[in-house]
Amino acid sequence: MNITTPIEWTDTTWNPVRGCTKVSEGCDNCYAEAIDNRWNGPGSFATVRLVRKALDAPLRWREPRMVFVNSMGDLFHDAVPDAFVIEVFTRMWWAPRHTFQVLTKRHARMAALLPRIEERLRGLEADLALVDAPTTLTWPLPNVWLGVSVETQRWADIRIPALVRTPAAVRFLSVEPLLGPVDLSRWLGVEWMESFQGWGAKRHWRPWLLASPADRGGPGTGVGWVIAGGESGRGARPPHPHWLRTLRDQCQAAGVPFFFKQWGQWTPNLAGRGRQVDVLGDGRTLPPSASPSAGAPEGSVRMRRAISKHDAGRELDGRVWDQLPARVVTHG
Numbered sequence: 094m095n096i097t098t099p100i101e102w103t104d105t106t107w108n109p110v111r112g113c114t115k116v117s118e119g120c121d122n123c124y125a126e127a128i129d130n131r132w133n134g135p136g137s138f139a140t141v142r143l144v145r146k147a148l149d150a151p152l153r154w155r156e157p158r159m160v161f162v163n164s165m166g167d168l169f170h171d172a173v174p175d176a177f178v179i180e181v182f183t184r185m186w187w188a189p190r191h192t193f194q195v196l197t198k199r200h201a202r203m204a205a206l207l208p209r210i211e212e213r214l215r216g217l218e219a220d221l222a223l224v225d226a227p228t229t230l231t232w233p234l235p236n237v238w239l240g241v242s243v244e245t246q247r248w249a250d251i252r253i254p255a256l257v258r259t260p261a262a263v264r265f266l267s268v269e270p271l272l273g274p275v276d277l278s279r280w281l282g283v284e285w286m287e288s289f290q291g292w293g294a295k296r297h298w299r300p301w302l303l304a305s306p307a308d309r310g311g312p313g314t315g316v317g318w319v320i321a322g323g324e325s326g327r328g329a330r331p332p333h334p335h336w337l338r339t340l341r342d343q344c345q346a347a348g349v350p351f352f353f354k355q356w357g358q359w360t361p362n363l364a365g366r367g368r369q370v371d372v373l374g375d376g377r378t379l380p381p382s383a384s385p386s387a388g389a390p391e392g393s394v395r396m397r398r399a400i401s402k403h404d405a406g407r408e409l410d411g412r413v414w415d416q417l418p419a420r421v422v423t424h425g
């Protein structure tokens with residue numbers, strides 16, 4: 094993994110679109126905006142640019158790769174014409190050896206446009222057959238995974254229903270930056286309930302798995318992959334570790350691969366330099382209590398602002414979670 098990108102869950106990025114505008118609180122500290130404005134001048138990111146010369150790049154990559162489509166923008170932004178999105182999907186069709194991971198916050202446009210994309214690609218398939226250059230189309234494209242970003246329960250409830258209506262070989266979630274507790278149970282095919290157990294300092298959240306229906310996530314149904322992580326960079330908001338643990342536990346209960354990308358800027362590992370805060374279950378932060386005897390607020394976890402995301406690390410409860418869905422790799 095990671096041929097040309099530091100993003101842990103892919104090998105490389107492909108950016109036929111650059112630039113974007115913000116749609117929700119997960120965008121507040123957009124890393125792509127910071128990079129683009131540094132390279133191209135303040136404000137450049139707000140102009141969406143179509144990078145035609147990048148369109149054919151995947152056709153030239155010989156070895157199979159996992160390709161994150163548009164790390165520097167959003168393919169389904171309103172400023173990207175339908176015809177250009179279709180061109181991107183055409184390249185993904187013609188590069189079956191790669192696995193393309195298309196991630197968006199524009200769930201509605203993605204869901205609305207997919208039938209049109211299929212129609213256009215089927216037309217192209219027929220045209221190619223006429224000129225004796227047949228290229229078989231399997232729909233949905235087996236090498237294209239479609240995902241939405243989810244930062245809070247509110248956005249889960251809005252974006253995931255559109256995603257699960259959208260045909261895709263694998264549907265996935267990027268739950269990053271995680272800004273609150275998120276219950277995915279209805280899309281993962283598990284029933285999930287929690288209750289606050291114990292007394293005094295020993296009080297803790299305890300998950301209860303009530304059932305595990307047969308209709309689980311996975312290729313072709315529901316949600317087949319979950320990536321989660323905290324925020325990095327200036328202004329990063331600390332996640333409560335409990336939010337990440339429950340996401341992992343929901344995925345494990347459902348048999349859905351879970352990928353813990355990063356703690357980000359904040360870590361529960363206090364053995365290092367950096368400011369500390371107490372993170373409450375609802376995401377609010379407080380300075381550590383002045384008197385150790387006063388203890389931390391109930392349900393809170395003390396977190397340290399790390400020097401970098403590498404300092405914060407990627408372990409959750411003592412292990413790295415790098416689970417991936419099965420890939421379909423065809424040499425074309």
Ligand code: SF4
Pocket residue numbers: 113114115116117119120123124125126164165166167198
């Ligand atoms: S949708 Fe993605 S690329 Fe666009 S502003 Fe938000 S975080 Fe940045």
